[in-house]
Amino acid sequence: MPIPKPARPEYSATIPSTGKRIKYQPFSVKEEKVLILAAESKDLDEVSNAIANVLSSCVTTPADFDVNSLALFDIEFLFLKARA
Numbered sequence: 001m002p003i004p005k006p007a008r009p010e011y012s013a014t015i016p017s018t019g020k021r022i023k024y025q026p027f028s029v030k031e032e033k034v035l036i037l038a039a040e041s042k043d044l045d046e047v048s049n050a051i052a053n054v055l056s057s058c059v060t061t062p063a064d065f066d067v068n069s070l071a072l073f074d075i076e077f078l079f080l081k082a083r084a
Contacts, residue, residue: 008026010025010060013077015070022062023061024078027058027082031057051075052068054082055079
């Protein structure tokens with residue numbers, strides 16, 4: 001019998017620049033650890049890559065969602081929503 005995965009709550013938001021609705025989950029401890037390690041490295045490329053990866057894993061719907069195609073203020077908006 002496999003170990004059950006704990007269910008995380010799912011929320012919805014609208015991307016400000018496009019008006020597109022998405023569903024997302026808050027950060028997990030594992031994703032928080034990735035962000036902390038990237039921040040400790042003080043490398044801007046590593047931090048931005050970590051944020052994009054974390055947001056990609058937090059957004060559940062739509063399946064073809066691409067964080068890299070968003071404007072910077074949309075990324076900041078999603079980051080704050082997932083962090084809250």
